Amino acid sequence: MNKLYDVIIAGAGPVGLFLAHELALANCAVLVLEKEPSAQMPWKSKPLGLRGVNSNSVEAFYRRGLLDALVDDADQRPQRPDKAIPFQFGGHFAGIMVNASQLDLARFPYRLAGPALYPAKTDMERICTALNHQVAKRGVTVVYGAEVTVLEQDADQVVVQAGGQHYQGRWLVGCDGGRSQVRKLAGFEFVGTEASCTGYSVHCELADPEKLAMGFQYTTNGLYVQASPGHLALMEYDGGRFDRSQEVTAAHFQAVLRRVSGTDVTVNSIQMAATFTDRCKQVTQYRQGRVLLAGDSAHIHSPLGAQGLNAGIGDALNLGWKLAATVKGRAPAALIDSYQSERHPVASWVLDWTRAQVACMAPGPQGEALAQLLRDLIQTDDGANHFLGKLWGLTLRYELGDSHPLVGASAPDLELTDGSRLGPKMADGQGLLVTLGDDRDLAGLCRGRAGLEYLALAAKDNLGLGAMLIRPDGIVAWVSEAGSPADLGAAQAAIARWFGQ
16 A cells, blocks of 8 residues: 555456556556466466467567567568468358458558568467566566455545555556456446357367367357367357356266267366357446456457457557556546547457357358358458458558548558568557658657657658558557648647647
C-alpha cells in the first residue's frame, strides 16, 4: 500500500504481459498480479500450448523487435506468396483448409510482402518467457500466487487485495482469463450465447493410435482432430454438459473419444488435458470507472479458427498507448473510450466467426450441407482471399471517420531506399508523422509534442502516399497523397485527436 502504481494488471498471460510491455515503453509504473504460483505451467508448453498468431499479431511483435524471440527461424518465414507451390496451409474454417497459395496481394494494396505478412506458429510458454524477460528489463513487477479477490475503486484510484496483500493503482486492467475475477468483482455485464458442445484438447497415450485417422475427421457425433499420435482435439455436441471443474480422466476421455470417433480405441493414460465449450459472451462495456478488461476477460468463445490469442494481443496493443497517455496526463478526454469503440466490434466479429464454425461442424445433414457449400466457396480465388483476409487479419480497419482506405488500417511496412523497413522504426512505441520526402511544415506540428516523432523517409515504392500520421499501435490516423500539398489543418486536427493539444 506504500506504492501507487500507474497501472495494475491482473493476469500474467500473453495479453497481460504484452500490455505491461506497452505501458513500460511509455515509462509507466506497472504491477502484474498472477494467480498461478509460478511462470512455469505445463499447459503453456507444447503440444497443448501451441498457438497460431495471425498477421496482425506477427506485425505487432515485429514492430516491437520481439518476433525473433517468439518464432523459430523468423528470417526464414515466407515473405510473399509463392504461386509455384500448389498448396500452402493458410489456416482453416471449421476444418476446411484455406490455400495460402491463392493469396492475391493486389486485393490488399497496403499489405506488403515482408517479414510481417504471414501468420506464424509459436507457443504460450515461449511468448510468456520472452515477454517476462522484456518487462523485467523495463522495471515491471510481476507477483505470482496473487489472485485478485477484493476490488474497490473511487474517482482517483483502485485498491485490490491479492495473495493476502493490498495494492493500489491509478488504473486496473483485468487480463485474468475467461473466468475473470476482475470482471465479476467490478460488475461488468457479460452477455451472449450458451454452449452447444464440449471440446477437449488432450495429450494422451493410446494403446492403438492407428484406429484414429490423422487430421480433421467429421463424424456422426461430432469431430476429432489427431495432429500426431496421442495429440487430440475433439468436439462432442452434448449441450456443453461436461463440468469443466472436473478432472478429465482416462476413462471419461476414452468414453467420449469412442462416441465421437465411432471406434473402440483405448486410452491408456492422459498426460495433459484441457476442455472448452462454444459459449460466446462479451462484456457490454470494456470500462467501468478505472477498471478495464482485455482479452478473454472481456470476451470468450471457442478456440476454433485460432482467433482468441490474436484478439487479446490486439486489445493490449490498442489499449496500451491510450492508457499510458491517459496516465501521463497528455491524452484527449475521449482517447481512453476509443478503446471500447474500436475493439468491441472486433471481438463481436470473432464471436460470430466461431459461432459460424460450430454450426458448420454440427453433425447431421444441415451441418454437412453448410460445410459443402463453404468448401466450394473457399476453393475459389474470391473465397480463398476473403477467408485469408479474415483469418490473417489483413482486412482489419477501425472506423475513424475518414473514407481513405488506409485511415484506420495498419500502416504499410514500406521498404526504404536504404534497405531498412518502416515497421522496426516503431520499436519504442512512439507515434510517427512520416513524410515520404521532407515537409518542414509537417515537421513543425510535431515539435515539442510528447509521444510523437517526425520522420522524413524515402521509400522504394511510396504506394502513392505523401505522408502518414501513425498511432503508436501502428494504425494510420491521417494520410496525404503524393503529389498534392498536405492539408495541414487536417493533419493538425488528427494530431490533436490522438495526441492532445
